[in-house]
Amino acid sequence: MSVVDVREVITQAHHDEWARVVASLARRFGDLDVAEEAAAEAFATAVERWPADGVPPNPGGWLTTTANRKAIDRIRRENKRDDKQKEAQSMYDDPPEPLDAIDDERLRLIFTCCHPALAMEARVALTLRMFGGLTVPEIARAFLVPETAMGQRITRAKAKIKAARIPYRVPSVQDLPGRISGVLAVLYLIFNEGYLATGHDTDPVRHDLTAEAIRLTRLIRALMPDDGEVAGLLALMLLTEARRTARISVSGELVTLDEQDREAWDAALIAEGQRLVRERLAVGVAPGRYQILAAINAVHTSARHMRDTDWSQVVALYDQLVRLDPSPIVALNRAVAVAELDGPEVALVAVDRLEDKLADYHAYHATRADLLRRLGRSQQSRAAYAKAIGLAGNTAETAYLTRRRDQLG
Amino acid sequence: MQYLVSVIDDNVGLATPDEMAAINAFNDRLKVEGHWVFAGGLAAPSSATVIDNRGEEAIFTDGPFLESKEYLAGFWIVEVAILDVALKLAAEGSKHCNRKVEVRPFL
Numbered sequence: 380m381s382v383v384d385v386r387e388v389i390t391q392a393h394h395d396e397w398a399r400v401v402a403s404l405a406r407r408f409g410d411l412d413v414a415e416e417a418a419a420e421a422f423a424t425a426v427e428r429w430p431a432d433g434v435p436p437n438p439g440g441w442l443t444t445t446a447n448r449k450a451i452d453r454i455r456r457e458n459k460r461d462d463k464q465k466e467a468q469s470m471y472d473d474p475p476e477p478l479d480a481i482d483d484e485r486l487r488l489i490f491t492c493c494h495p496a497l498a499m500e501a502r503v504a505l506t507l508r509m510f511g512g513l514t515v516p517e518i519a520r521a522f523l524v525p526e527t528a529m530g531q532r533i534t535r536a537k538a539k540i541k542a543a544r545i546p547y548r549v550p551s552v553q554d555l556p557g558r559i560s561g562v563l564a565v566l567y568l569i570f571n572e573g574y575l576a577t578g579h580d581t582d583p584v585r586h587d588l589t590a591e592a593i594r595l596t597r598l599i600r601a602l603m604p605d606d607g608e609v610a611g612l613l614a615l616m617l618l619t620e621a622r623r624t625a626r627i628s629v630s631g632e633l634v635t636l637d638e639q640d641r642e643a644w645d646a647a648l649i650a651e652g653q654r655l656v657r658e659r660l661a662v663g664v665a666p667g668r669y670q671i672l673a674a675i676n677a678v679h680t681s682a683r684h685m686r687d688t689d690w691s692q693v694v695a696l697y698d699q700l701v702r703l704d705p706s707p708i709v710a711l712n713r714a715v716a717v718a719e720l721d722g723p724e725v726a727l728v729a730v731d732r733l734e735d736k737l738a739d740y741h742a743y744h745a746t747r748a749d750l751l752r753r754l755g756r757s758q759q760s761r762a763a764y765a766k767a768i769g770l771a772g773n774t775a776e777t778a779y780l781t782r783r784r785d786q787l788g
Numbered sequence: 789m790q791y792l793v794s795v796i797d798d799n800v801g802l803a804t805p806d807e808m809a810a811i812n813a814f815n816d817r818l819k820v821e822g823h824w825v826f827a828g829g830l831a832a833p834s835s836a837t838v839i840d841n842r843g844e845e846a847i848f849t850d851g852p853f854l855e856s857k858e859y860l861a862g863f864w865i866v867e868v869a870i871l872d873v874a875l876k877l878a879a880e881g882s883k884h885c886n887r888k889v890e891v892r893p894f895l
Contacts, residue, residue, distance in 0.1 A: 546871055
């Protein structure tokens with residue numbers, strides 16, 4: 380095996396095994412710090428040894444064994460042997476959980492990282508570090524935070540887990556739906572930060588983050604294959620990611636759905652996302668938020684041309700979503716679909732009703748600007764574009780809005 | 789494990805009779821379910837006296853050690869197996885006493 384091949388094997392092993400190694404160590408030693416550092420050391424040892432010694436027949440097993448040894452070394456070094464071993468023993472002696480609890484250590488890990496007692500930004504950082512295996516500098520870069528600040532954020536989160544004794548376990552069956560939606564919110568936030576990156580100096584689309592969010596959601600789906608919302612979120616991400624390359628022009632400008640080159644959409648991702656949506660429909664259980672959003676995207680991605688879009692279906696799905704989530708942002712998105720079905724005038728009435736709640740939201744002004752433009756009310760449209768440009772944080776979006784404004788007669 | 793559930797108040801005033809009834813019912817439940825350790829309401833911060841006896845003689849100062857808009861109005865100490873249960877009880881406690889609460893572990 381060449382050095383390059385070995386490097387690829389290690390990258391793959393990192394993707395496949397990181398969360399498993401950290402999770403099993405966290406369980407055994409009852410300490411996320413120890414688990415994280417020992418896992419990192421084990422991977423560093425692999426990078427050192429595998430090119431010379433060859434890849435072991437069972438890379439995952441090798442990594443776990445090596446990480447365990449590193450953890451024990453570390454605990455000995457720190458001279459905390461007695462305490463930690465007692466702690467490790469007490470975690471082993473946990474009473475067995477009921478059989479209906481889903482038993483994978485990685486699930487314990489993700490539920491701990493996304494525990495509601497942690498701040499949202501801490502959950503995101505911990506999830507990417509502990510579950511995703513990203514390094515602190517990588518996470519810091521992804522969120523435009525100085526490395527030291529991101530390091531502190533993660534350290535503080537781990538300290539809180541220890542001090543408040545955030546449990547390392549899968550929540551009880553009755554708490555599970557709420558806690559899963561907490562995990563999905565973290566994954567969706569990571570995806571969205573990649574898909575519509577904020578910050579004037581960043582790339583408009585951060586493929587590293589969207590890819591990572593999809594990878595982690597796939598992993599959660601493998602661990603909880605029967606959960607509808609997990610499947611829904613994965614489908615939503617796939618159907619959104621499928622349009623990624625068509626969404627930004629060569630000159631770095633946002634391309635809206637009606638102007639996208641649909642030939643450039645990723646057919647494999649669309650097929651996979653639509654299959655998931657169909658599977659959920661077949662189950663016949665009332666869909667949650669992510670499943671409905673995925674279904675809306677399935678309708679969009681089924682249309683060869685914008686004009687072929689089944690807008691009545693889209694509006695019906697938004698009606699369903701409004702019943703679950705009566706937030707003004709959902710109402711705004713529904714109005715965009717209404718504009719296609721009933722015309723911009725009807726949509727504008729609906730949008731104007733949202734002014735109180737969305738006056739600081741760039742998409743509210745961008746939507747209004749577009750509707751006013753279609754109604755020939757150029758002057759008002761221009762003012763709305765100006766407001767949208769002032770509030771937009773994404774470089775591609777700003778470029779798009781500016782062009783649209785300048786094209787007004 | 790024991791957790792302190794502090795009740796945070798920001799508008800001077802004791803619990804209303806309705807709130808008190810809800811708190812009592814909640815307390816009874818804590819006892820039945822084995823979570824009860826202790827609970828109590830506190831008089832207004834203005835009733836506090838601060839004592840500092842680290843020096844030569846004890847100094848008594850009138851008033852709370854910290855002047856702030858929000859203050860401790862009461863607390864529960866609960867015994868639970870895991871934090872999640874303490875958080876759930878705290879959420880119910882907040883509803884019953886109609887105030888914000890804070891959960892903190894004992895060392």
